[in-house]
Amino acid sequence: MRHAGRRIGLGLYVLALLLPIYWLVIMSFKTNTEITSGLTFWPRHFVFLHYHHIFNDPVWRHGFLTSVTYVALNTVISVTIALPAAYAFNRYRFLGDKHVFFWLLSNLMAPPAVYAMPFFNLYYAVGLFDTVWAVALAHCLFNVPLAVWILEGFIAGVPREIDETAEIDGYSFPRFFVRIFIPLIGNGIGVAAFFCFMFSWVEQLLATTLTATNAQPFIAVMSRTYSAAGMDWGLLAAAGVLTMIPGALVIWFVRNHIAKGFALGRV
Amino acid sequence: MSLVLEQLGMTVRGEEVIRDVSLRLERGTMTILLGPTLSGKTSLMRLMAGLDQPGSGRILMDGHDVTGVPVRRRSVAMVYQQFVNYPSHTVYENIASPLRVAGLKKAEIDARVQQAARLLRLESLLTRTPTQLSGGQQQRTALARALVKGADLVLLDEPLANLDYKLREELREELPRLFAQSGAILVYATTEPAEALLLGGFTATLSEGRVTQFGPTAEVFRHPGTLAAARVFSDPPLNELPVEKRGPTVTLANGRTLPAVGALANLPDGAYRIAVRAEDVTIGEGQAGAFVFSGQVAVSEISGSESFVHIGTDLTTFVCVEPGVHEREPGAAIAFSIDPQRLFVFDASGTRAAAPTMAEPA
Numbered sequence: 001m002r003h004a005g006r007r008i009g010l011g012l013y014v015l016a017l018l019l020p021i022y023w024l025v026i027m028s029f030k031t032n033t034e035i036t037s038g039l040t041f042w043p044r045h046f047v048f049l050h051y052h053h054i055f056n057d058p059v060w061r062h063g064f065l066t067s068v069t070y071v072a073l074n075t076v077i078s079v080t081i082a083l084p085a086a087y088a089f090n091r092y093r094f095l096g097d098k099h100v101f102f103w104l105l106s107n108l109m110a111p112p113a114v115y116a117m118p119f120f121n122l123y124y125a126v127g128l129f130d131t132v133w134a135v136a137l138a139h140c141l142f143n144v145p146l147a148v149w150i151l152e153g154f155i156a157g158v159p160r161e162i163d164e165t166a167e168i169d170g171y172s173f174p175r176f177f178v179r180i181f182i183p184l185i186g187n188g189i190g191v192a193a194f195f196c197f198m199f200s201w202v203e204q205l206l207a208t209t210l211t212a213t214n215a216q217p218f219i220a221v222m223s224r225t226y227s228a229a230g231m232d233w234g235l236l237a238a239a240g241v242l243t244m245i246p247g248a249l250v251i252w253f254v255r256n257h258i259a260k261g262f263a264l265g266r267v
Numbered sequence: 268m269s270l271v272l273e274q275l276g277m278t279v280r281g282e283e284v285i286r287d288v289s290l291r292l293e294r295g296t297m298t299i300l301l302g303p304t305l306s307g308k309t310s311l312m313r314l315m316a317g318l319d320q321p322g323s324g325r326i327l328m329d330g331h332d333v334t335g336v337p338v339r340r341r342s343v344a345m346v347y348q349q350f351v352n353y354p355s356h357t358v359y360e361n362i363a364s365p366l367r368v369a370g371l372k373k374a375e376i377d378a379r380v381q382q383a384a385r386l387l388r389l390e391s392l393l394t395r396t397p398t399q400l401s402g403g404q405q406q407r408t409a410l411a412r413a414l415v416k417g418a419d420l421v422l423l424d425e426p427l428a429n430l431d432y433k434l435r436e437e438l439r440e441e442l443p444r445l446f447a448q449s450g451a452i453l454v455y456a457t458t459e460p461a462e463a464l465l466l467g468g469f470t471a472t473l474s475e476g477r478v479t480q481f482g483p484t485a486e487v488f489r490h491p492g493t494l495a496a497a498r499v500f501s502d503p504p505l506n507e508l509p510v511e512k513r514g515p516t517v518t519l520a521n522g523r524t525l526p527a528v529g530a531l532a533n534l535p536d537g538a539y540r541i542a543v544r545a546e547d548v549t550i551g552e553g554q555a556g557a558f559v560f561s562g563q564v565a566v567s568e569i570s571g572s573e574s575f576v577h578i579g580t581d582l583t584t585f586v587c588v589e590p591g592v593h594e595r596e597p598g599a600a601i602a603f604s605i606d607p608q609r610l611f612v613f614d615a616s617g618t619r620a621a622a623p624t625m626a627e628p629a
Contacts, residue, residue, distance in 0.1 A: 161351040164318055167338045168345050169416070170368040183355040 021244075027237035035233045050238035063221035064242065066132055067201070070217070071246075073136035074143060075196040079189060081140070082147030087177075089148065090155045091163070101152075104145035115141060116209045123210055134210040135217065139200040146199065147192040154188025187257045194254045201247060218243060268294035268329050270420060270452050275314055275324035284310045285321070286476045292469075294419075297443055297453040299463045299484060302473030302499050308456035311473070312422045315454065316343045328419070341420070344413035344451075348425040350405035352397040358384075358408050359393040365416040383415040386445055403434040410438075414445060421451045425458065439465060460502045464488060472496040494540060494617040503545045503575055503586045510539050517541075521581050525558055529607030530621040539620060542611040548587035550576065553604030560585070561602045567595040578603060 027035055028050055030043045054060040088094075089101050119138050123129045128137070158181070166176040182189070207217045222239050251258070270292045277285040285307050292298050300308040313319040314326065317338040326334045333341060344365075352361045360367075362383055366376045384390050387407040397405050406426060413421055423442070427435040443466060446453045457463060463470050463484055470484040472495070480487050480496035491497035498505050510517045513536050516524045527534070531541070552559055562580035569575075574593045578585045578601055587603055595601070612621040 159349065159351065161347050161349060162353065164338075165345070165347075165351050165353075165412075166364075167318070168316065168343055169365040169412070170339045172339065175368075180353055180355070184353075 024237050024240050028234060028241050030234060032232065032234050047234075050232075050234040051242075053235060054238055054242065059216075060218075060221055060239070063216050063218040066211075066215050067207075067218040068246065070132040070135040070139070070207070070215070071197055071200045073132060074139040074200045075193050077136060078140055078143040078147045078196045079151075079193050082144050082151055082192065083182075083189070085144075086148045086151035086155055087181075090152050091160065101148075104148055107145045108142050112142070112203065112205050116206055119206065120209055129210060130212045130214045132215050135207050135215065136200075138206045138210055139196075139203060143196040143199055146195055150192040150195060151185065151188050154185045154191075158184050190254050191257045194250050194258070197250055198247060201243075268419065268452070269327075270315065271327040272315070273325040273327065275311075275321045275326070277310060277314060277319065277322045279310075284476050285314065288324070288476075288478050290471060290478060290481060292452045292454065294452055295447070295450045297446070297455060297466065297468035299466055299468060299470045300454060300456040300473055301458075301460065301463045301470050302456075303458055306473040306499070307476040308473055309424055310476070312345070312424055312454060312456060315420065316345055316422055317341050342416075342418045343420045343422065344416045344418040345422040346406070346409045346413050346424065346426045348428045350397070350402060350409055350429070352405060352408050352412075354397050356396070357393065358389060358395055358397065358400070361397065361408050362389075362393075362411045362415055364412060379415050380411075383411040386414065387411045403430050403438075406430060407438070410442075410445070414449070417449055417451075419451055421446055421449070421453050423453070423455045425456050427462075428458075442466075443468070460488070460500045463500070470500075472499040474499055490619070491611065492619050494542065494613040494619075497542055497611055497613075497619075501544050503588065505542045505544060506548060506583070506585050507540055507542045508582055510541050512536050512539055519582060525607075528556065530610040530612050531607060534612065534620055538615050540613045540615075540617075542613065543605050543609060545575070545586040545588045547606065547609040548585055549604050549606070550587060550589050550601065551604065552602060553606065557604035557606050559602060559604045561600065564595045564597050564599045564601050566597065567593070569594075576601070 026041075026043055029046050029048070030040070031045055031047055031049070034040060034044055089097060115138070119134075120129070123134045123138075128134045162180065162184070163176070166180050171180065204217075204219045208220045208223070211217060211220065218239070222236060222243075270290075272288055272290045275285055275288040276283065288307075288311060290298075300311060302308050310319070314321050317326075317333070317336060320335065324334075325332055328341075352358075353364065356364065359380060362380045363376050366379060371379075380393075381390070384393060387410055389404065389407055389411060392400060392404060392408075397408060400408065406429070410423075410426065413423075426442075427438055430438065439462065442455075443453070453468075455466060455468075457466075467484050469482065470487045471481040472479045472487060472491075474495040477495075479499065480492045487496065488500055491500055494507075509520055510531075512518075512527055512531065512534055515527050517527050517531055517539075518524050525531075531539075549557070560578075560580055560582075562578040562585070564576060565579040565584055566577040567574060568577075569592050572590070572592065574589045574591065574595075576587045576589055576593075576595060578587060585603065610621075611619060614620045
């Protein structure tokens with residue numbers, strides 16, 4: 001009996017979690033008339049109209065591509081910068097190392113809105129405004145510190161003696177780092193990349209402030225849809241579903257290591 | 268070919284871990300660094316390897332000063348107490364690693380890896396990764412990597428400490444033989460006097476970052492030059508008593524007087540510390556002329572086919588090794604004797620004043 005009760009409770013909980021996602025997905029296959037006319041749990045007329053619209057509209061397509069580009073750029077830049085930094089923080093002692101390490105984390109505590117204006121002004125002055133680089137670099141502000149923290153935790157799990165053994169074997173530092181060290185913290189790099197991807201993908205304020213038409217991100221295109229006369233419910237729902245897909249794909253790849261990432265590698 | 272350490276000193280965070288160490292190690296010899304934990308064995312090895320730089324002193328290899336030369340440009344191999352291998356490489360690649368870096372030809376790498384694998388009985392495990400190996404196999408992989416490199420200086424830092432008893436015995440027998448052919452300068456750190464005696468070669472006893480004695484292992488064991496060296500080379504711990512010598516007698520701390528015979532004869536008057544190894548304390552009255560003491564059994568432990576008896580007296584707690592398995596009740600009255608010929612006598616500064624006069628029993 002107790003077993004069954006637990007199962008029912010858990011089932012209800014999962015149902016409650018999945019309900020909004022389910023609703024979003026079925027909305028994207030309904031016509032706008034059906035959405036606004038009452039409660040239906042399954043589309044009466046299954047339509048691909050909204051997806052068709054998005055895939056054939058160059059503005060939507062360009063928005064999606066822009067978002068994917070700056071997120072990928074940001075992930076690569078953040079992890080590439082964070083990797084040597086995390087190694088240094090873990091393996092060497094230098095003046096103020098602990099303070100700098102903590103100060104990095106404090107970058108994550110300020111709301112992005114604080115940085116939106118200085119970034120806007122700076123990028124406008126140097127001609128980066130309205131490019132994918134503007135967003136990719138701005139997102140480094142919170143993603144580099146995050147990646148440093150996650151990677152440092154994973155690096156701490158690799159015994160120092162491995163570094164020394166490689167040194168004794170005669171490896172030069174770059175060769176050791178690429179051939180021996182990076183494979184050892186592969187999981188950590190995957191997790192750090194995932195978190196960078198996620199935060200960059202969902203961030204809206206900096207992404208919309210630092211771009212206009214050339215590099216308009218997907219979310220900006222979405223927000224444009226509700227300001228237009230009347231609301232295109234179905235289109236928005238379809239866009240929402242498409243937004244979730246890359247995240248879901250990435251989660252699938254790192255699903256076994258995510259818990260370690262949330263603990264910043266310190267499990 | 269030789270490795271010479273000249274007055275090495277090293278301070279870590281305000282603490283002197285190595286103090287004024289001078290040693291000369293010759294090619295083709297094995298030197299055992301014997302000392303308790305934190306005595307500086309690992310620190311000294313790291314200095315020899317070049318992983319750490321000394322605060323003072325010089326390191327010479329064949330007469331060339333190599334003090335500041337980075338590890339990767341030296342001919343060194345090292346094996347740690349923890350089993351250190353590259354977890355993402357196979358056993359084969361682990362062993363081949365130093366040869367690949369050296370840029371050897373594929374055929375030669377393969378020949379040398381196969382040979383090392385055969386010597387360390389790893390042939391059937393070459394395609395596995397270290398995580399799929401037992402502790403003993405992991406350490407054999409690390410040893411194979413050190414062997415295959417053919418380095419001039421091979422450092423083994425308590426390589427057998429984390430292995431189980433049986434494996435340890437096997438590897439201990441094989442190790443000196445394996446490296447003997449390479450003609451390298453072999454350095455082996457251990458905390459166990461018994462291990463040092465089994466391995467032979469030369470021994471340097473370490474105490475608080477200082478080399479207290481250096482010489483052929485059996486020689487250092489029989490004739491420790493200082494109290495510190497004698498302590499390090501005694502397991503179970505050395506039995507020590509402060510005494511006062513005046514004329515033909517010595518007075519113990521409890522007022523008892525003993526005739527100044529054996530090692531105690533022919534010494535000038537003054538304060539001394541007499542010491543005797545647990546193996547030289549005999550249960551019972553012993554032979555004529557032995558110093559006889561009495562006390563109560565404090566603890567009795569059985570170790571293999573020997574028994575360690577700790578005996579409380581009004582002087583100190585003595586430890587005695589008794590052959591055979593004996594169970595003794597704590598608190599039981601017991602008499603034991605010490606042959607005055609088997610005493611070490613150290614003066615107030617801890618330097619040996621007299622050593623056992625009898626030859627070692629076979």
